[in-house]
Amino acid sequence: MKENQKFKACKCKPSIRNLLIVCFILFLCIAIPSQVAKADTITFDSSGNLVYVTHAGKDTTGVKYRTIGWIIKRYDMPLDAPGQQYVIIPKTSNGENIPDPLNPAYVYVYFRSSSSEITSAISRVSTEWKNQLLNYGGMVYIDSVMTVNEYGVIRGNVDSNGKLSGEVYTTYKGIAGARGWGYPPELMGYYDIKVMYPSQVKKPEPKYTITSTKQMDYKSSIFSDLHIGSYRAGEEKYNITQGIPGGETIYISGSVSKYYYETRVTWIKGYMEVPVPVTTTYIMNWKDYQGVSHSETQKVTRWYAVRKNFEYYDANSANAYGINQIELCNASIETGKYEKNIGMTAVGTSIKNYGSVASHVNSVVSNIKADAGTVILNSTNHLKPNIPNVNQESIAKAAVSGLMVKSDRITIAGKDILSDTVSLDRGSAPVYLVPEKYIVNNYGIQLDKTVVNGDYLSKCSIKHLDTQENKIISTEVGIEDIRVHTPVVCNGAIICGKMFNQDVEPVENTIILGKEFTVSGSTYGYHSELRGYGYGIYEKFIGEKMVSFPFDVKRGEIILGAGTWIDLNEGATFTVPQYVSMGDYEIDYRYFAINAKTHDVAGEEGANTSINSHMAYGKSKVRVSGRLFGFTVRDEKENVYYVGNRDENGRAREALQTLLCVDGKIQKAYELSIIAVGEYEEGDEIAVRYSYRYLEDGREEPVNVYIVNSRNAVDQGDLKRAPQEEILEINIKEELETGVAKYSWNYELGDEMYILPQDIEVSDIKQLRQEIEKSEIQLENGSLLISVEIETIKNETPFISYINENNAPMGYCNMWKTEGFRYNQNIADGVIRLLDGDAILIGIPKEKFYDYRVVGTH
Structure with a gap:
């Protein structure tokens, strides 16, 4: 050890x-x-x-x-x-x-x-x-x-x-x-x-928590002919009385009087968590399983943090000057006010700072203790009783009478503006002294970008010091108010590509189940006729962009439920879980101005043209669609052939047997399967269509294939065409996961097969034999190529296609290409060029001619 x-x-x-x-x-x-x-x-x-x-x-x-x-x-x-x-x-x-x-x-x-x-x-x-x-x-x-x-x-x-x-x-x-x-x-x-x-509950330390702070100025009023405007005098960008965005700059110009005093304090509110131990003596009585009585005494101390509120004032500054400063106060300004120093003549001032919260606040009684008495616990199950989980906070609270609180001290010209007298729970608050006036002028005064829209009153003060009487004088004068109107333009949209879209009739803004898409939070557009607004990009005035989907979405590894308002600043790329129902939807957007304090604010469509609005909203239409992939062919030897060497997302995967499925002799049955993503309803279907081509010596032609169950067949019922189309029931499936299902079915051929040119169709055995007898050429040693196309039928309308022939040239998904189908392949007769859907190649050797007859003309 x-x-x-x-x-x-x-x-x-x-x-x-x-x-x-x-x-x-x-x-x-x-x-x-x-x-x-x-x-x-x-x-x-x-x-x-x-x-x-x-x-x-x-x-x-x-x-x-x-x-x-x-x-x-x-x-x-x-x-x-x-x-x-x-x-x-x-x-x-x-x-x-x-x-x-x-x-x-x-x-x-x-x-x-x-x-x-x-x-x-x-x-x-x-x-x-x-x-x-x-x-x-x-x-x-x-x-x-x-x-x-x-x-x-x-x-x-x-x-x-x-x-x-x-x-x-x-x-x-x-x-x-x-x-x-x-x-x-x-x-x-x-x-x-x-x-x-030993109990691992340790004595907590006293804890101080500040719940709010507020800077406050105690100063003289101002007298002046000052004027304020946007940017620079004569170069106004906005009309500040009609509307100016938060975060922009303003100027102040004019003349003022010459003396002032100013103090600044921080009003601090909070609470102290006073640690109070409550001790309980437990006498535990029990009889063990042999009937022997036991008794044990244990003292348990539970610690509680008793919360007591306090408030006091921190002294930040105290100044008294001769011709010194002009001050503009407006809640829309970044610091709440603007000050311009002109000069100063020292006046006696002093500040006493006590520093930390603990130096301002303490409990009335130190080392507080509380006793909860003795509790007897009798067992009912032959085991020593457990110490119960009880709340004794009320006992702890009764032990704390209050807090001793004091503020910092500010003295100007021998007078306390802020006193450090100790009081119960509240320190002394600042008091006003009477000052005189002074002057200021400046550009580049920053407005607070977070203040809410509205009209903000301005207050201008001239401050000065009468050095003869050592007296502070303040004069308040009028100046323009400021109307803050922070603009928002909402122009949200969905960005989703075509490469995984297999819809037969695609529409813009189609989201594919399980695939990523992006929400575009554009802020370009027209706002209003106010000076400085109009057309523009309003990005810098936006604090939060949100989107709400009428279905669940996934961002990273987190599922966000339908109807949830999602902050796009935390990520704008999503996927739709595969269990979401396919269909057409509307997506909602809302953009909040940088000065919106909560989400519970008024909004307008497109832009917040009203000063009472801090939000703009909009909508966009989307379609949610599914996928078809993973087509395989399994032959009678249990060999499984995949479309290609890539998965449904086009990523390379381990070496697999890939189509064509090439058979040197006819197999009677194959098992085919696909995977479908998306929930389908009763009555929806999956349609599988087959087509046939005959290949020989580099020549190919579409053909009809007929199957006879017996060579001696005489009845019309013994003749049938090779499968042309199969309809798979939507509910007969293997559920891989919610919204993802595998469909499997058999493709079967008969004992005797006849291949005719596509323009020759027969309806019975007799007609078939006639076509064979009048045929001038008997085709031998060729191959039969079987192609498969699969599409889903939703609401009696073709919905998703595996090949997607009409749309693939425009950038939409052809799953054969996505999964890496090889269009040029080597067979015994050389290289052949294949088409989408080509799946099975059956060789027809001469020695099997009488089992499998190919008739026609060169």
């Missing part, structure tokens, strides 16, 4: 260090019950770590007993007793040997098992037991797990999960009889050890 960190930190010489360790061990021995001290010392430190110290003779014999772990029991009863709970903790290292300075024949060995290891093991047995120990502490009962060390060979083991193996003893009786020990009774001290596990 690693050295105890406490010992490792010691920089003493080795002998002194060892002596300190022995002193620590002796302290542990004194602190535990006497019956344990006779054997080894075992206890828990304040952090819940199991500390084990053994005092043993040096190894002089070949056979010894050894502790290899401990059983920690919840109740003082056998392991197999009803209701008993326990864990087995391994001794995971060899410890540290320290010679006994009082007896050289003995050594101390120190071990430590971590609190986390113990509580993790207990948690696996009972979370409730773990919580009892961590929250309240409590007695546990420990038995040693022992084995025999024969000449250096350890005969038993406890693994990290507490599993026992080999020669292991968990009772005194077992280890006492294991070998012929010199004095077995000394082993009794290793069992039935009662140890208090």
Whole structure:
């Protein structure tokens, strides 16, 4: 086992260090019950770590007993007793040997098992037991797990999960009889050890929380002929009385009077969490499963943070000047006001700052305590009762009478504007002094971009100092107000490509299930006729863009439910889960101005032309569509052929058998399958259409294929055409996951097959034979190429196509190409050029001519 960190930190010489360790061990021995001290010392430190110290003779014999772990029991009863709970903790290292300075024949060995290891093991047995120990502490009962060390060979083991193996003893009786020990009774001290596990709830520190701060100015009023406007005088961008966006700049120009004083404070509100311990004495009574009565007393301390409100003022600044400054106050300005210094003449001022919150606020009584009395707990299940989870906050609150609070102190010309007198819960508030006037002029005054739209009153003050009387005078003068109208233009749209769109009749803005799409948050457009507005890009005035879908969407790994308003600033790329119903939808957008305080604000469509609006909204139409992919052919030999060497997203995958499925002889049946993404309804279908071409010597032609079940067939019913179309029932499927299904079906050929040019059709056996007899050329050694096209039918209308022949040239998805179909392939007769859908190639050798007849003309 690693050295105890406490010992490792010691920089003493080795002998002194060892002596300190022995002193620590002796302290542990004194602190535990006497019956344990006779054997080894075992206890828990304040952090819940199991500390084990053994005092043993040096190894002089070949056979010894050894502790290899401990059983920690919840109740003082056998392991197999009803209701008993326990864990087995391994001794995971060899410890540290320290010679006994009082007896050289003995050594101390120190071990430590971590609190986390113990509580993790207990948690696996009972979370409730773990919580009892961590929250309240409590007695546990420990038995040693022992084995025999024969000449250096350890005969038993406890693994990290507490599993026992080999020669292991968990009772005194077992280890006492294991070998012929010199004095077995000394082993009794290793069992039935009662140890208090300390509560891990620590005393909290007093906590101060500031809930609000507000800067406040106490100053003289202003007299002037000042004027304010947008940007620069004569170069106004906006008419500030009709509308100016937050965050723009204004100017102030004119003349003012010449003296002022000013103080600034921060009004601080908050609360102190006063730590109050509430102590309860619990007397626990129970009868064990053998009917023996037990009683145990335990003191439990519950800590509560009693919240008491306070408020006080921090002194930020205090200035008194001669001809010095002009100040413009308007809530739309970034700092709430503008100040222009002209010059100053010092006047006596002083500030006393107390600094931290703790220097301003403290409880009336220190070291508050509360006693909840004695509670008797009687068990009803033969087990020691649990400490109940109770809320004693009301007792804690009653113990706290209030807080002592003081503000900072500001003195100007010998007068306190802010007093530091101590009061109950509230410090003193600032008071006004009467100042005089002064002058200022400036450009580039920044408006606060976060202030809400509205009309903001302006206040202008001239400040000066009468040096003869040392008196501050303030004069307030009129100036223009400011109308803030931060513009918003909403022009949201969906950006989704064509490359995965397999719709037979595609429309713009089609979202494909399971594929990414992007929301475009454009802010370009027309706002209003106000000066400086009109057409433009309004991006810098937008604080938040949101979108709401009428269906679930996924951003990253998070599913966002239908109807959720989603912040586009956190990401504008989404996917639609595959379980969402396909169809046409409308998507809602709303853009909030950078000065919108909440989402619960008025809005207008397109642009917020009204000053009361902080939001603009809009809509766009989208279609949600599915997919078809994963077409395979399985032959009678269980070979599976895929369309190509790429998946449905066009990504390369491991080498597979790919189409064509080439057969040297006719197989009677093939199993075909596809995967469909998207939920379909009763009455929807999947249509599979087959077409046939005859290939020979580089020539090919479309053909009709007829199947006769027997060569001696005479009835019309014995003749049928090879499959032309199959309709798959939408509900007969293998559900792979919600919204994703696999459809499988058989494609079958008969015992005898006849191939005719596409312009020759027959209806019965007789007509077929006539066509064979009048045929001038018998085609041999050719091949039959079978093509497959698959599309879904939704609401009786073709919906999704595997090949998508009409739309693929315009950039839409042809799944044959996406999945990497090879259009040029080598066969026995050379290279052939294939078409989308070509799946099965059947060779018709001469020796099989009478089973498979190909008739026609060159």
